[in-house]
Amino acid sequence: xxxxxxxxxxxxxxxxxxxxxxxxxxxxxxxxxxxxxxxxxxxxxxxxxxxxxxxxxxxxxxxxxxxxxxxxxxxxxxxxxxxxxxxxxxxxxxxxxxxxxxxxxxxxxxxxxxxxxxxxxxxxxxxxxxxxxxxxxxxxxxxxxxxxxxxxxxxxxxxxxxxxxxxxxxxxxxxxxxxxxxxxxxxxxxxxxxxxxxxxxxxxxxxxxxxxxxxxxxxxxxxxxxxxxxxxxxxxxxxxxxxxxxxxxxxxxxxxxxxxxxxxxxxxxxxxxxxxxxxxxxxxxxxxxxxxxxxxxxxxxxxxxxxxxxxxxxxxxxxxxxxxxxxxxxxxxxxxxxxxxxxxxxxxxxxxxxxxxxxxxxxxxxxxxxxxxxxxxxxxxxxxxxxxxxxxxxxxxxxxxxxxxx
Numbered sequence: 001x002x003x004x005x006x007x008x009x010x011x012x013x014x015x016x017x018x019x020x021x022x023x024x025x026x027x028x029x030x031x032x033x034x035x036x037x038x039x040x041x042x043x044x045x046x047x048x049x050x051x052x053x054x055x056x057x058x059x060x061x062x063x064x065x066x067x068x069x070x071x072x073x074x075x076x077x078x079x080x081x082x083x084x085x086x087x088x089x090x091x092x093x094x095x096x097x098x099x100x101x102x103x104x105x106x107x108x109x110x111x112x113x114x115x116x117x118x119x120x121x122x123x124x125x126x127x128x129x130x131x132x133x134x135x136x137x138x139x140x141x142x143x144x145x146x147x148x149x150x151x152x153x154x155x156x157x158x159x160x161x162x163x164x165x166x167x168x169x170x171x172x173x174x175x176x177x178x179x180x181x182x183x184x185x186x187x188x189x190x191x192x193x194x195x196x197x198x199x200x201x202x203x204x205x206x207x208x209x210x211x212x213x214x215x216x217x218x219x220x221x222x223x224x225x226x227x228x229x230x231x232x233x234x235x236x237x238x239x240x241x242x243x244x245x246x247x248x249x250x251x252x253x254x255x256x257x258x259x260x261x262x263x264x265x266x267x268x269x270x271x272x273x274x275x276x277x278x279x280x281x282x283x284x285x286x287x288x289x290x291x292x293x294x295x296x297x298x299x300x301x302x303x304x305x306x307x308x309x310x311x312x313x314x315x316x317x318x319x320x321x322x323x324x325x326x327x328x329x330x331x332x333x334x335x336x337x338x339x340x341x342x343x344x345x346x347x348x349x350x351x352x353x354x355x356x357x358x359x360x361x362x363x364x365x366x367x368x369x370x371x372x373x374x375x376x377x378x379x380x381x382x383x384x385x386x387x388x389x390x391x392x393x394x395x396x397x398x399x400x401x402x403x404x405x406x
Contacts, residue, residue, distance in 0.1 A: 017311055026058055046091050093366055309323075
């Protein structure tokens with residue numbers, strides 16, 4: 001019987017060749033928000049392994065929207081050009097659809113990378129004053145963020161729209177809005193971080209209002225053939241916080257605004273969270289959102305084994321699985337999963353001779369011949385432009401076996 005993991009999937013009218021996604025993973029390696037050589041190697045290696053979808057790391061829609069000063073951004077022409085180069089490179093190396101996660105860190109911004117201790121970065125060291133729904137810091141010893149006023153809300157919404165336009169011009173196939181892990185949009189959703197007394201705070205409907213406004217604005221800025229995904233935290237793992245019930249209500253509203261898939265994670269909003277992580281510990285949330293909100297879902301969180309991933313899909317817990325740490329540990333996870341499930345591994349022609357004897361392998365077919373990326377278009381003029389560099393040569397085209405029907 002053909003596997004579910006290697007069957008194609010339709011996401012909002014866009015076909016992906018299999019149901020394996022590379023989850024967005026911060027690399028903390030950009031300079032002034034511009035992805036560089038590290039990202040070329042990182043994303044190029046993942047593209048060679050043949051997942052159905054790669055989602056680029058959380059990318060700030062404004063300088064103050066980044067998690068760290070080393071995070072990628074998408075507010076300048078230089079950033080847009082660099083991302084256009086990366087998209088072209090990945091398309092020349094494999095068949096994966098390429099998406100980008102757009103977000104705003106809110107009160108969790110201006111921090112140091114993990115290997116530098118995650119502490120607050122002050123203005124003298126390239127940091128900034130954070131903003132949030134309410135003047136409540138993430139940690140008690142941190143400077144309180146500035147509560148966003150009406151002009152601030154409009155600015156953030158417009159930043160998402162402008163970044164979306166840049167993502168489209170750079171060639172991304174889809175956009176994912178980051179509304180999870182305690183960042184700005186999640187901060188609006190949770191009663192633990194949103195203490196506003198206006199139309200954007202208080203009731204569940206009010207707390208959902210601004211994130212839904214951002215979703216609607218981004219969806220309107222995307223061409224009809226580019227799907228919109230939203231990542232959510234299904235629970236805060238804190239009593240009285242954001243809950244699965246709230247998530248189902250939010251996902252239902254998001255679906256009505258044209259969101260094609262909900263990427264279901266959890267936690268990250270409150271330092272007092274109590275999580276007991278284990279293999280697939282969040283898949284139950286993805287199943288509940290899928291069933292109750294009647295929207296396709298992506299499961300994520302300690303999914304590491306091919307049979308585990310196949311079981312999640314076959315049992316109807318999710319429509320797609322996203323891998324993060326497992327893909328960093330083993331960038332060829334897709335090949336090994338194909339072998340474990342009795343499928344042919346799709347490999348670059350340069351690497352096919354490495355397939356174990358008796359295990360089927362076929363040429364991996366890139367989406368388009370590798371070549372120079374088109375120069376990025378000019379945007380809102382917040383920074384100077386930069387020419388897109390050419391992408392290195394990718395695997396030769398070869399006939400691909402048709403994927404089994406789901």
